[in-house]
Amino acid sequence: MRRYLAHDTAPLQLWWTDLDTMPPPPGAEATLSADERARAARFVREVHRRRFTAAHVALRELLAQHTGRAAAELQFTGGPFGKPALRGQPTCAFNMSHSDELAVYAVAAHGDIGVDVERLREMPDTDMLARHNFTPAEQDQLGRAPASARALTFLYGWTRKEACLKAIGCGLQVDPYTFEVGLGPDRRDVSVVSPDGPVMVEVESFCDGDRAVVSWARVKPALPEPTHSA
Numbered sequence: 001m002r003r004y005l006a007h008d009t010a011p012l013q014l015w016w017t018d019l020d021t022m023p024p025p026p027g028a029e030a031t032l033s034a035d036e037r038a039r040a041a042r043f044v045r046e047v048h049r050r051r052f053t054a055a056h057v058a059l060r061e062l063l064a065q066h067t068g069r070a071a072a073e074l075q076f077t078g079g080p081f082g083k084p085a086l087r088g089q090p091t092c093a094f095n096m097s098h099s100d101e102l103a104v105y106a107v108a109a110h111g112d113i114g115v116d117v118e119r120l121r122e123m124p125d126t127d128m129l130a131r132h133n134f135t136p137a138e139q140d141q142l143g144r145a146p147a148s149a150r151a152l153t154f155l156y157g158w159t160r161k162e163a164c165l166k167a168i169g170c171g172l173q174v175d176p177y178t179f180e181v182g183l184g185p186d187r188r189d190v191s192v193v194s195p196d197g198p199v200m201v202e203v204e205s206f207c208d209g210d211r212a213v214v215s216w217a218r219v220k221p222a223l224p225e226p227t228h229s230a
């Protein structure tokens with residue numbers, strides 16, 4: 001597991017691992033819960049089973065370092081829309097994402113955080129996906145991108161939206177079309193109307209060489225109510 005050091009100014013740590021070339025040590029599967037092993041066993045293809053297992057072993061190793069607990073002792077709970085959290089560890093927030101053999105992890109002492117990774121690849125269907133998920137301004141921005149930068153531009157937008165939704169934890173309960181993240185790597189605050197009301201989410205992205213696009217997001221703490229003097 002390696003840390004993305006270029007993003008030291010982010011309010012969270014970002015880590016990555018290659019699930020094919022940096023596999024877990026022999027026997028490390030034993031740290032997984034019965035639920036994780038059952039999920040792994042449901043994959044039809046061996047490559048997917050192996051990568052899922054490696055991703056979850058690496059997640060446990062990382063969270064064990066952050067909490068000082070043994071990897072096998074860690075217990076996960078799921079939010080209403082499936083966002084995993086650590087049971088009994090209020091000072092360790094995390095989120096993970098995988099794309100093919102690449103897994104990326106975000107860890108922070110607290111807060112609602114999200115991360116998304118997508119392998120850079122040929123994408124013939126960006127127009128259709130953008131029509132359904134990008135705002136009119138974002139669709140316009142994508143339309144102006146040169147052909148050589150189209151997939152990258154699209155994936156900035158896609159991973160930024162996904163990271164915001166993962167930070168909130170609501171999945172596709174919020175329509176990605178309804179909030180604007182832009183299609184570049186810049187750090188910005190994004191207003192999202194979540195199922196629990198409006199929230200402000202900080203998001204930033206970067207390109208990992210010619211390999212992948214990564215976005216992280218964090219729900220900004222609500223400002224205290226103003227006090228009115230008589």
Ligand SMILES: CC(C)(COP(=O)(O)OP(=O)(O)OC[C@H]1O[C@@H](n2cnc3c(N)ncnc32)[C@H](O)[C@@H]1OP(=O)(O)O)[C@@H](O)C(=O)NCCC(=O)NCCS
Pocket residue numbers: 052055081082083084095096097098099114115116117133157158161162165166167168169170171172176
């Ligand atoms: C499930 C979802 C949270 C992410 O799915 P994804 O992008 O396919 O998968 P990723 O690899 O990025 O993330 C999966 C991990 O996120 C975590 N996760 C699961 N549910 C989550 C939720 N509600 N919120 C945050 N994180 C969640 C889990 O750790 C999961 O790993 P696991 O399956 O190995 O346990 C959800 O947002 C989704 O279904 N997205 C569909 C894609 C889409 O249409 N996006 C539109 C963007 S414009």
